[in-house]
Amino acid sequence: MRVAVVGGGMAGLAAAHELATAGVDVLVLEGSDRLGGKLRLGQVGGLTLDLGAESVLARRPEGLDLISAVGLDDRVVHPETITASIWTHGALRAMPPTVMGIPADPEALAASGIAVMPEPRILPAPEHDVSVADFVTERLGRDVLDRLVEPLLGGVYAGHTDQLSLRATTPQIAALGDDLVTAAAEHRAAATASGPVFAGLVGGVGQLPAAVADTDGIEVRLSSTVRTATRTAEGWRLTVGPTTDVETVDVDAVIVAAPAPAAARLLAEEAPDAAFALAAIDYASMAIITFVLDDAVVPEGSGFLVPPVDGTFIKAATVSSNKWGWVGDSGRTVIRTSVGRAGDATLLQHDDGELASRALADLRSAFGTLPDPVDQVVQRWGGGLPQYDVGHLDRVETVERSVAAVPGLEVCGAAYRGVGIPAVIASGRAAARRLLDAGTIEA
Template sequence: MTAVAVVGGGITGLAAAYRLRRLLGPDARITLIEQSDRLGGKLRTTELAGVRYDVGAEAFLNRRPEALALIKELGLGAGLVHPSAARSAVRAGGVTRRIPGRTVMGVPADPETVRDLLSGKGFRGVEAERGLPPVQLDGADTGLGSLLRGRFGPELVDRLVDPLLGGVYAGSVDGLGLRATLPALASALDGGAGSLTAAAAAALPAAEYLAVGAGPRQGVGINTMVPVFATLRDGLSGLVATLADESTVDIRLGDPVRALTRREHGWRLELGAVAAVHAPADPVLDVDAVVLAVPAPAARRLLDGVVPVASRAYGEVGVASMAVVGLALPPGTELPDSSGVLIGSGERHADGTPFAAKAFTFSARKWDHLGAAGPVLVRGSVGRHGEPGALQVDDASLVRLVRADLAELTGITTEPVDTVVTRWGGGLPQYGVGHVDLVSAIEHAVADVPGLAVAGAVLHGVGIPACIGTADRAAAKVVAELSEVAM
């Protein structure tokens, strides 16, 4: 009987287990191992004031096919919903304004679109970018922050690009690389665009840029009417539960994988923490193949001595932590007319204190199905890579800080009827300079090792569709190699 282990019970591991079951059939023994006490990873739906509410990832890109196709394959398509037409805003220079259109993650195709966000001097810097000497990448990667600051000046970066990218990577633009984070822009530059403004104009029709809060009426390019985002009405944990049920795998929760070793025919996994009081009932698992769907630090540790090139590459990927603070405000609380607001890292309260939150989502405005609920739901996101800041306080203090931020931005001081704090520690990969090369090194090294595959947010995107895509490819690799052995 064929035996496969999937290490990691997030969306990537669950999707891999499901695809393995479909490809290998009912007789294969598939074991899904998750070190925590729950499945889903960054997908978590809880109850906030009696309403099902996502406190991890709240949506997925609808313009990529992987998540949408999987949801429909699982029979969950009837539960799909899309954001309202409410647009998002950004706190820039002490003022909250709508996020402009016709940008690639804040890089404008037309300087006029960002004029209102900038001072006169800042706008002139953006306007002058087209006249600077051409950008010469020569195939290399470069730091996104330094490139943009050098071309546009600091204001555009601090007031728009950094908040947008911080919402995706929980990191600073100064720690990110161009090729992994804005590949459409890099491609346009490689194709001969002489300026970043020209590159943004060339990239817009094809770019799946994250217009945060964009709904069915907003979009740029050939598929203008296709909603940018989608989610499930009853929460994304429904996808987690259905994948677990349909995979019919042996699920082992609370069992960390301590070591991974290659055997003559297959693999051995040693389970249980080194200092555990109670060892697992089956501390050793022998299988024919393994899919690793874990964050970079765990992948680095497990591949050390097994695939050292891949292990070293994983070790160079930074990770960030963050927290989501959910607030249920009393019915009738009036929210701003937007889907949410991003907050630049340099923004301050009127008294000079920094904001704890990096963004707010006005869920009752963004999602019609949540707006119809009794309580008015809002979520604040806290945490940037290398800046633990407010994450170091306890939950009650974090709620107070986020409420103070909300009051500064909106004037809302109403006492919540319910709150929830969910912390995500160290699992959000940072796509730094050279990240594309690190991923290439990982995938080339693992490709030469039969019966082993890797998947997850480190590789080709941090969103749900990208993770599912890596899961499908990992499952296909393992199945193809097992078939060759059987022949």
Template structure:
């Protein structure tokens, strides 16, 4: 039995989950002077942020960019010494591959909802353009407490704009179905603006006007060497400051005790003054089943989508047909297998510099309800990616290297009613002294949103008085 120092254990916070939410929470708690132990079931930290390589070229095998107009992700990167490695994309040009052609991504929209119907010429049919313009002729719509963004936009502007633009954009973020996704959860600023304005077009313009008041700068940023460097740098900062990170340590149980919490792992039990659960919804539900059945039931109802990333390296001379730009999105209505492709060597200067005579790109496969694609073997996923790339941009060559990364259950779904569900979860959890939850399952799946949620959980724990210690030990 290894007995802790009582003062240290009295204030120790155990963070369960080593994705970017858990790491951000642990880093925040540690900087406030509290003792931190982070437990991660996998053999590495980072969750869906993972750096790797293909044919010797550094690449991201998970998320590849940070929304830079929201500050939390950039602030965390700077706090752990990566500020000088932040880079904007080398190009902002992108396409939509629809009706058998690459069409320029229109400007002047909010998650695909246009503020200027004229910008959609070439993407929509004449009938589709007319449907978008009819928004101004319709009476105001009643949104209620929440509404599916696809259904609402289709009602105001027709299905074509949803199917050709809103759906692929939301699919890229959530791998979900826009006709199910909560407008309030996924595009909250647009939801609130739509409640204040008589037309959806005016609501979009109001959101754009507000955004124009923000400081100028790129909308997105990457990190030289990959966004996957961010969790590694945060982990290094935690351990350098005296925090503890234990990988390959799944948590099997969680229970309250008079002086805090007992956290049970395969390697024994730990005592904690407070616990932050930064795990996906289902394992969080399992850990809370005994202590908060109400929160557990809500968490167990959160659905997830799975996806795969297929990273491909070609000889540069073999892919001269790839157009200038960062890549393209694919509307599901077109019946293709891939949902997007990123031309990594064009989008990120650091990839291009490290690739030499190689050209790196990647495709993504899998939307909500399409998990069967992930049951295919790697060779099949590579083959369908090459088939679609051949049709889209004329690639006929074989790649010199391939890498398939599966993210099973990687993206939580935000259907109508999700914000209300999150509120119920948080109320139930708040009744448990010294415990908070955070992560992508709650208020946003992007890196800044997840970091912000980790910080919120940490701040709430820091504001809670620590319990008086009893005999404290780890077994």
């Protein structure tokens, strides 16, 4: 039996791995010239570094499980420091304890000078979905939202809390109950013994896609855009490749692991309700700008977040050479900055030199004097992050119902129930398991 996986990001690769290890022949069709989605390695100043995601959430098992399954567990490392700051009110200020930006220590928040929190309002969570902004502001005030919650979510989703769904993006906040601050303090106390929050790989997490693709039973075709997916009496027929040289591929089942716009196009005929719901999911574009400096010149700490309300160009900076021992061993300072949020399309129309110049100016404002970098790389992620706006989970349920009614079809990816690496791996594995458990395919 043979299954086609449309999309070679981490969700598609995880689905392929799950199927291949069960004895199924898998064909991964990726429209671009490389695998990995938002995982990517590149050269900056002679160093091989992550130009996309650089860590996985260690408190979810799926990422580390897959890393172990493909033989990379001996390279797993944890951050040397996770001491982060907020750059606001003209200074770098130590991040007080929070749960996704909800203060867990009001005294530490007051001492930080980051935000002023009024007396918290004790209110039950609404039964319907609301925006993160509406929920937090009503209970803790706009300053807490703008200077703690917003910068944290901006780093994950590149979105705006006025649009982002509470249920879809911050279920941790919704789960705190009526008294957010008290519950946040209790949650933080309970979490202190839970082990490291994040993990990475010596040499970069961008090694993971190739390691997964090397699994026996997985065939990969790059630069292979899938144009249609149509049910046949025996399974599915895909048309693949440029319009001037279309190839037909017959398979027993299909997992669509493409971003929502491409998935909507492929599902329009066989699962129109799913296609309609997917078409409603917006995406944000952003860029990561990596600088390499010759000397260890940056203060301690893993980096900082920036509240958008302060009007700076960058939204975050990570001092990778402080955060990861294997990067710091180079003897150089490596700083990653991120720019771009939903609706900021014009910002990314600047050329690479302008993006890097403006990002470096912000770094110098935050850190003080910095020497000129020896190298810099701008990695653009156009349409890279799906926006989980209010009502997102209802849209996802519509997609899942529609797809479930079509034998031999599954979907997975960041557009559904989580954008982090473990979440998309879980999405891909679950799609593969549904095919196997349904008996649609035989190992």
